[in-house]
Amino acid sequence: MRIAMFSTKPYDRRSFEAANDGHDIAYLEPRLAPETAPLAAGAQAICVFVNDVVSAPVLQALHAGGTRTVLLRCAGFNNVDLREAERLGIAVARVPAYSPHAVAEFTIGLLLSLVRGIHRAYQRTRDGNFALEGLLGFDLHGRTAGVIGTGKIGALVARALAAGFGCRVLAHDVRPDPELLALGVTYADPQRIAAESDIITLHCPLTPETHHIIRAETLALAKPGLILVNTSRGGLIDAEAAIEALKTGRLGGLAIDVYEQEADVFFEDLSNEILGDDLLARLLTFPNVLVTGHQAFFTRDALRAIAEVTLGNATLIEAARPLGASEVRAPAG
Numbered sequence: 001m002r003i004a005m006f007s008t009k010p011y012d013r014r015s016f017e018a019a020n021d022g023h024d025i026a027y028l029e030p031r032l033a034p035e036t037a038p039l040a041a042g043a044q045a046i047c048v049f050v051n052d053v054v055s056a057p058v059l060q061a062l063h064a065g066g067t068r069t070v071l072l073r074c075a076g077f078n079n080v081d082l083r084e085a086e087r088l089g090i091a092v093a094r095v096p097a098y099s100p101h102a103v104a105e106f107t108i109g110l111l112l113s114l115v116r117g118i119h120r121a122y123q124r125t126r127d128g129n130f131a132l133e134g135l136l137g138f139d140l141h142g143r144t145a146g147v148i149g150t151g152k153i154g155a156l157v158a159r160a161l162a163a164g165f166g167c168r169v170l171a172h173d174v175r176p177d178p179e180l181l182a183l184g185v186t187y188a189d190p191q192r193i194a195a196e197s198d199i200i201t202l203h204c205p206l207t208p209e210t211h212h213i214i215r216a217e218t219l220a221l222a223k224p225g226l227i228l229v230n231t232s233r234g235g236l237i238d239a240e241a242a243i244e245a246l247k248t249g250r251l252g253g254l255a256i257d258v259y260e261q262e263a264d265v266f267f268e269d270l271s272n273e274i275l276g277d278d279l280l281a282r283l284l285t286f287p288n289v290l291v292t293g294h295q296a297f298f299t300r301d302a303l304r305a306i307a308e309v310t311l312g313n314a315t316l317i318e319a320a321r322p323l324g325a326s327e328v329r330a331p332a333g
């Protein structure tokens, strides 16, 4: 299958080349957007990542160029207009689980760095500053952790917090996980989680229902000093409300690997440029904010699995065979 791959970075190319068993891949650097869609002309499939825009006009342009398949090399699919894809007869496939461990482990890493000031200690000691003032943290043991979304990633995080660190875990999901219940995790509504948690970590997908699930009203319920971690999707948090809560101390720390307006910034080296996003610039001024650039998935194991499953999906589609859990369909109704 001829595949036009958008937003390609050198590491994508390396992992896809290693896994490719006969597909004809054109590695393109630009992000998919209405103006770059014509680059896919003649390719039966496109391969995209989290910040490529697969909107209705883009799908129409792709369809006119002969594209009939969208291969997502990620788990989330909030960037695809699924109804339009269905209307045009364009198949959409994703990588349902390449390494939930990669994201869950990174989430715990962010949480520990933030709570114990490890990110600040790294900077300080390099500057010859070995003082501890300002680095006072707290034990995770015995604290209440709220986990919103207990699918593949959230369940691993909930398990690590409950069984590993000895936290009391409150969780919220539309489908509670019986194994977590057996571990002593309690399911609760988001309001109770906001009111009782010392830490909240987000692992639900971005949907119209979860957009800004953390906003001014949620933060107003929170215990002062709440630690918030988001490795899911930026749109789950209203960044302006988070900044206000950081200023008052209601939010005691924020670690984000995702940001609602990340598409214009993340995955690029902008160190020689002026940052145009005032909200992100403000977030980066807080000592208790830790920002990483959508890095949670980025392990060798995950890249290998992403390439293998994505190209496997292309092979299945070419052979008109069922995609199983990789298939993405528009919600009914």
Ligand code: NAI
Binding pocket: 075, 076, 096, 097, 100, 103, 148, 149, 150, 151, 152, 153, 154, 172, 173, 174, 175, 203, 204, 205, 206, 207, 209, 210, 231, 232, 233, 257, 258, 294, 295, 296, 297, 298
């Ligand atoms: P998953 O599909 O296994 O789990 C998502 C869970 O959220 C499910 O249990 C689902 O029932 C639940 N959910 C759906 N709607 C909800 C709602 N309104 N309220 C509460 N829970 C709800 O997905 P997985 O693999 O655990 O991934 C979670 C998210 O992590 C993905 O949606 C993706 O956006 C993000 N992600 C981020 C990565 C990164 O590098 N930062 C990498 C991979 C995924």
